[in-house]
Amino acid sequence: MVLRRDDWLDLARKVDWTPRYVDERELFPEEISGRPWLTHDAWRNWNEAYRTTYREYVANQRDKDSAVLGVRAALSKPRLFDELDPGWVELVKFHNGAVALAEYAGAVAELRMARFGRDSAWRTMASLGALDEIRHTQIPLLIGHDLLAHDGNFDWTHKAFHTNQWLILAARHLFDDMFLAADAIDLAIQLNFVFETGFTNLQFMAMAAMADRAHHHLFEKTVASIQTDEARHAQIGHPVLRTLIENGSRERAQYLIDKMWWRCWRLFLALSGTAMEYLAPLTARTRSFKEFMTEWVTEQFMKNLAEFDLEKPWFWDLFIEELDYAHHSLQLGLYTYRTTLWFDVAMPDRAERDWLNEKYPRWEETYGALWEQLEQRWEAGGEANTLAYGLPALCNLCQLPALFIRPGRNTACTVEMGGRRYLFCSEPCRWIFEQEKARFADHKSLVDRIVAGQAPGKLTDLHRWMGLEAPVETGKDLRRGLDRWRLDPVPTA
Amino acid sequence: MRVYLFGFASDDFLGRVIVTPDQRTVAQLADQLVAWGLAPERGGPVTVRNEAGDILDPAATIRAAGLGNGDIFKVERR
Numbered sequence: 389m390v391l392r393r394d395d396w397l398d399l400a401r402k403v404d405w406t407p408r409y410v411d412e413r414e415l416f417p418e419e420i421s422g423r424p425w426l427t428h429d430a431w432r433n434w435n436e437a438y439r440t441t442y443r444e445y446v447a448n449q450r451d452k453d454s455a456v457l458g459v460r461a462a463l464s465k466p467r468l469f470d471e472l473d474p475g476w477v478e479l480v481k482f483h484n485g486a487v488a489l490a491e492y493a494g495a496v497a498e499l500r501m502a503r504f505g506r507d508s509a510w511r512t513m514a515s516l517g518a519l520d521e522i523r524h525t526q527i528p529l530l531i532g533h534d535l536l537a538h539d540g541n542f543d544w545t546h547k548a549f550h551t552n553q554w555l556i557l558a559a560r561h562l563f564d565d566m567f568l569a570a571d572a573i574d575l576a577i578q579l580n581f582v583f584e585t586g587f588t589n590l591q592f593m594a595m596a597a598m599a600d601r602a603h604h605h606l607f608e609k610t611v612a613s614i615q616t617d618e619a620r621h622a623q624i625g626h627p628v629l630r631t632l633i634e635n636g637s638r639e640r641a642q643y644l645i646d647k648m649w650w651r652c653w654r655l656f657l658a659l660s661g662t663a664m665e666y667l668a669p670l671t672a673r674t675r676s677f678k679e680f681m682t683e684w685v686t687e688q689f690m691k692n693l694a695e696f697d698l699e700k701p702w703f704w705d706l707f708i709e710e711l712d713y714a715h716h717s718l719q720l721g722l723y724t725y726r727t728t729l730w731f732d733v734a735m736p737d738r739a740e741r742d743w744l745n746e747k748y749p750r751w752e753e754t755y756g757a758l759w760e761q762l763e764q765r766w767e768a769g770g771e772a773n774t775l776a777y778g779l780p781a782l783c784n785l786c787q788l789p790a791l792f793i794r795p796g797r798n799t800a801c802t803v804e805m806g807g808r809r810y811l812f813c814s815e816p817c818r819w820i821f822e823q824e825k826a827r828f829a830d831h832k833s834l835v836d837r838i839v840a841g842q843a844p845g846k847l848t849d850l851h852r853w854m855g856l857e858a859p860v861e862t863g864k865d866l867r868r869g870l871d872r873w874r875l876d877p878v879p880t881a
Numbered sequence: 882m883r884v885y886l887f888g889f890a891s892d893d894f895l896g897r898v899i900v901t902p903d904q905r906t907v908a909q910l911a912d913q914l915v916a917w918g919l920a921p922e923r924g925g926p927v928t929v930r931n932e933a934g935d936i937l938d939p940a941a942t943i944r945a946a947g948l949g950n951g952d953i954f955k956v957e958r959r
Contacts (some may be wrong), residue, residue, distance in 0.1 A: 720894045758894060761919045778917040781887040781896030790887065791895030798889045800896055800953055802932060809951030811887055835898055838884050854894075 401509040421504040422573025434507035434627045452613045471536045476602045479667040481731040485548035486529035495521035497567035497575050502651035504572040517621030524614045544730040551855030558787035581625025582648040586689045588618045594680045602672035645699040650816040654786040661715025678711045703816040713794040721789045724776040727831045729863035771871030782833040784810040785817035903948035908939035911956045923946050927956045928957040
């Protein structure tokens with residue numbers, strides 16, 4: 389007689405062998421299973437909210453892949469790509485480069501939990517999570533490969549994470565901290581609880597809604613399909629957090645949440661905030677980045693914290709203040725350093741400025757004059773007159789330009805350690821650094837490397853060092869295209 | 882000696898790296914930062930402060946003003 393699913397699933401989920409040849413501490417060493425080290429008795433009640441079997445998993449994933457591949461086959465005509473808004477195409481290029489191989493790092497993280505997670509049900513969920521993340525790598529690589537026929541820079545879908553491009557260095561710094569250099573407990577809190585339940589909705593569901601309105605249905609289907617996986621394996625975080633709190637580690641749990649909230653916020657304002665409000669066509673914008681953040685990230689996350697009686701991160705007021713400004717400041721950085729990007733960036737036109745001012749009532753007052761100066765510089769001296777030539781100050785924690793939060797409101801700060809002075813864009817970045825000095829102190833930002841002679845200071849050489857072949861791969865003004873001067877040979881002394 | 886500093890002008894949107902001999906004056910340092918910004922043509926007086934918020938003497942050298950490698954300075958344009 390074949391057992392029904394519910395008759396065997398709990399037994400299969402909870403196969404926690406009793407080790408005979410090694411003790412439990414050797415089988416699950418603290419260094420990689422995580423702190424606090426607790427005996428298995430403490431983890432015995434680890435339970436995921438939505439249980440699944442491998443058979444169900446395979447069937448569901450097959451259906452989801454069929455749906456994505458069906459849309460890919462149906463929408464493969466070149467004219468459908470040609471009809472996409474040019475800004476939207478750049479958004480997809482930006483997204484693919486920043487996300488595709490980060491998902492692969494996510495697979496490594498899930499596999500670590502699949503081996504070193506402290507309960508069998510956790511390890512089972514993480515095994516499925518690793519399969520998810522491999523899928524999330526392969527689908528964008530496949531779609532990115534298809535798009536190479538239209539635009540060669542889509543090879544940054546795969547290439548980006550193998551380069552020293554400055555945005556990618558920032559992303560890798562975060563993902564190394566969150567995924568690759570984390571133990572199983574830290575992973576569950578940082579990756580599953582904060583990143584996946586807190587933030588990925590924004591990148592995947594909000595982007596899916598925008599893709600629908602931008603008529604890019606393959607992208608819509610892809611990111612929506614990915615998010616359904618994220619929602620399943622994200623549930624790993626809750627029972628791990630509960631176990632920590634029940635066993636006297638509330639303070640550590642709060643630290644991991646605060647730290648990763650801030651780090652994720654930094655990356656998402658750079659990636660999602662700028663893309664949603666300066667690359668997505670107006671017709672695709674349903675809500676502002678701030679509105680998405682407030683509804684999909686902040687409110688939901690507050691409920692998660694309340695469930696565990698945890699506090700809001702200590703820097704919450706700064707985060708709320710930054711919601712109105714930080715990604716707008718970063719967009720100016722992207723624009724004036726666009727030759728160091730693999731995608732094109734836009735100067736907002738009149739209609740977009742009106743939209744931005746409607747959503748952010750102080751936008752025109754804060755940023756309008758800066759964009760007008762850039763317009764005037766284009767008119768007076770062409771593209772060369774609108775680019776930044778000096779190096780931006782980069783934060784030694786988030787690795788992003790120290791530009792927050794807006795002109796006239798500068799939160800940069802420093803700390804001296806071991807004869808070296810470190811720069812931070814903000815107090816939270818400095819605070820994180822100071823909590824784990826040994827973890828972060830040896831890393832050199834791009835500016836540190838240039839100052840130390842480990843990276844070239846000359847822009848043309850720096851392009852090559854960052855993996856960008858100028859001028860074909862380097863970012864341009866979205867509407868003005870490649871200025872003639874960038875095709876001229878670089879004069880030498 | 883050449884030093885690298887991080888300069889923030891009040892009408893700019895990001896911090897910029899300035900590499901300069903530390904025998905130059907604070908006023909020259911401020912001019913250099915403003916020249917890298919978006920509105921160098923707009924003149925006017927400036928106030929230069931260190932990270933702690935102390936006003937620096939524009940006639941003092943960078944070294945005498947206490948600025949060294951990796952320090953922050955802020956230029957307030959009025």
